Amino acid sequence: MIMEVDVAVIGSGPAGLTAAIHAHKNGAGKVLLLEREEELGGILKQCIHNGFGLEQFKQDFTGPEYAERLIKEVERTGVQCFLNTLVTDLSSDRVITALSPEHGALEIKAKSIVLAMGCRERTRPSVGIPGTRPAGIFTAGVAQRFVNIDGYLPGKKVGILGSGDIGLIMARRLTLEGARVIGVYEIMSYPGGLKRNIVQCLNDFDIPLRLSHTVTEIRGKERVEGVVVSKVDGNLHPVEGTEKLIECDTLLLSVGLIPENELSEKAGIELSAATKGPITTEVMETSVPGIFTCGNVSTVFDLVDYVAQTGAVAGTFAARYASAKVSGSKQSVDVVAGENVRLLFPQRYGFQDDLVLFVRAAEPVEKPVTIEVAPPGSRINRPYARPNEMLRVKIPKGKLAEVKQPIRVSIREK
Numbered sequence: 001m002i003m004e005v006d007v008a009v010i011g012s013g014p015a016g017l018t019a020a021i022h023a024h025k026n027g028a029g030k031v032l033l034l035e036r037e038e039e040l041g042g043i044l045k046q047c048i049h050n051g052f053g054l055e056q057f058k059q060d061f062t063g064p065e066y067a068e069r070l071i072k073e074v075e076r077t078g079v080q081c082f083l084n085t086l087v088t089d090l091s092s093d094r095v096i097t098a099l100s101p102e103h104g105a106l107e108i109k110a111k112s113i114v115l116a117m118g119c120r121e122r123t124r125p126s127v128g129i130p131g132t133r134p135a136g137i138f139t140a141g142v143a144q145r146f147v148n149i150d151g152y153l154p155g156k157k158v159g160i161l162g163s164g165d166i167g168l169i170m171a172r173r174l175t176l177e178g179a180r181v182i183g184v185y186e187i188m189s190y191p192g193g194l195k196r197n198i199v200q201c202l203n204d205f206d207i208p209l210r211l212s213h214t215v216t217e218i219r220g221k222e223r224v225e226g227v228v229v230s231k232v233d234g235n236l237h238p239v240e241g242t243e244k245l246i247e248c249d250t251l252l253l254s255v256g257l258i259p260e261n262e263l264s265e266k267a268g269i270e271l272s273a274a275t276k277g278p279i280t281t282e283v284m285e286t287s288v289p290g291i292f293t294c295g296n297v298s299t300v301f302d303l304v305d306y307v308a309q310t311g312a313v314a315g316t317f318a319a320r321y322a323s324a325k326v327s328g329s330k331q332s333v334d335v336v337a338g339e340n341v342r343l344l345f346p347q348r349y350g351f352q353d354d355l356v357l358f359v360r361a362a363e364p365v366e367k368p369v370t371i372e373v374a375p376p377g378s379r380i381n382r383p384y385a386r387p388n389e390m391l392r393v394k395i396p397k398g399k400l401a402e403v404k405q406p407i408r409v410s411i412r413e414k
């Protein structure tokens with residue numbers, strides 16, 4: 001089947017749902033949402049804990065409740081949704097190839113496209129843990145799906161490598177389901193997840209967090225029987241003589257998320273080495289005109305509210321592009337990382353809107369800091385800067401009109 005649409009959105013998590021709603025609100029006539037799973041909502045379907053939507057809806061929702069809000073809004077708009085539809089290819093001239101049992105092979109020509117495919121988890125090969133290859137090693141998100149959707153408990157005595165938010169949430173979830181979580185082992189000297197999750201998911205359940213520790217061996221033949229954990233030095237190398245055998249039947253990995261970037265690569269979109277997602281302007285437009293991006297496919301955000309916020313911008317500007325009111329950024333300057341900045345989003349400024357920057361510190365600073373954005377020379381104070389908590393700052397469009405050179409963002413002690 002060959003179709004023509006104004007705006008096509010790929011992925012129906014909070015980013016894609018919000019983008020579709022905002023494309024519709026901004027006048028796009030035919031908006032099509034493509035989702036490979038059988039239901040809308042993305043990863044939120046398996047996030048049954050609360051803490052979603054505090055910023056956007058001023059309410060404390062579970063993941064499915066938050067998704068439901070957006071799904072109901074999409075249903076009111078008349079946005080067309082194709083479920084069970086896997087997008088397999090994307091070209092730079094905005095032709096989408098997709099497969100679905102209901103519609104068969106699809107070729108969709110879109111005036112503009114929003115990428116909202118989310119992110120995936122890093123796995124054992126990406127961190128290279130030596131040892132045997134028994135059953136009982138899961139990424140934290142897979143374990144989350146087993147427990148919350150399929151109703152299986154993946155193990156009874158669990159060690160967790162990495163202190164990313166999904167691992168912390170699963171430490172609490174598995175404890176509530178009757179498993180014993182022996183400890184969370186984090187290679188860095190600071191936690192990977194949000195402070196609120198350390199407190200509510202570990203401290204409240206007396207689950208120890210061992211910073212500057214990693215798993216150096218997995219033991220067991222058919223099933224995991226234990227893992228060896230070691231201290232690491234300042235260069236993150238295991239310190240000899242510090243090995244300790246932890247008996248467990250399960251190891252969860254919570255060692256980072258990466259944007260789903262295959263379709264972006266196929267369309268020839270320029271990717272950022274730091275975020276692994278598309279290089280994007282403040283209106284979420286990628287290096288390919290008319291292709292926009294939002295949510296965790298762009299960069300891995302801490303909060304679903306940030307994901308939805310980028311979805312709103314991407315949907316709005318994709319609709320404008322489709323109706324030829326805005327034909328993409330004609331000029332742009334780079335936004336570059338300065339002192340103590342590990343990653344930045346967006347990486348370009350195209351003079352179309354306010355610049356809302358998401359910044360991650362390279363090293364923790366537990367004192368008041370100033371985020372310096374120069375030009376235009378804006379200085380924004382924050383009580384601290386931690387790599388595990390994204391900082392968000394907004395520079396109004398009016399302040400940036402005369403900017404000619406790259407915008408440098410730095411984090412300095414105040």
Ligand SMILES: Cc1cc2nc3c(=O)[nH]c(=O)nc-3n(C[C@H](O)[C@H](O)[C@H](O)COP(=O)(O)OP(=O)(O)OC[C@H]3O[C@@H](n4cnc5c(N)ncnc54)[C@H](O)[C@@H]3O)c2cc1C
Binds near residue numbers: 121
């Ligand atoms: C495994 C996992 C567990 C998580 N658990 C939590 C949690 O407990 N708490 C929390 O706050 N955050 C969690 N997150 C972070 C979560 O990603 C964000 O909070 C939020 O859901 C991101 O929204 P999104 O719309 O960008 O992506 P997602 O919610 O991931 O949605 C992306 C959607 O795109 C679809 N898609 C991808 N590729 C294609 C394709 N080629 N064709 C068609 N459809 C496609 C996917 O099926 C999915 O529905 C988790 C992330 C992962 C990866």
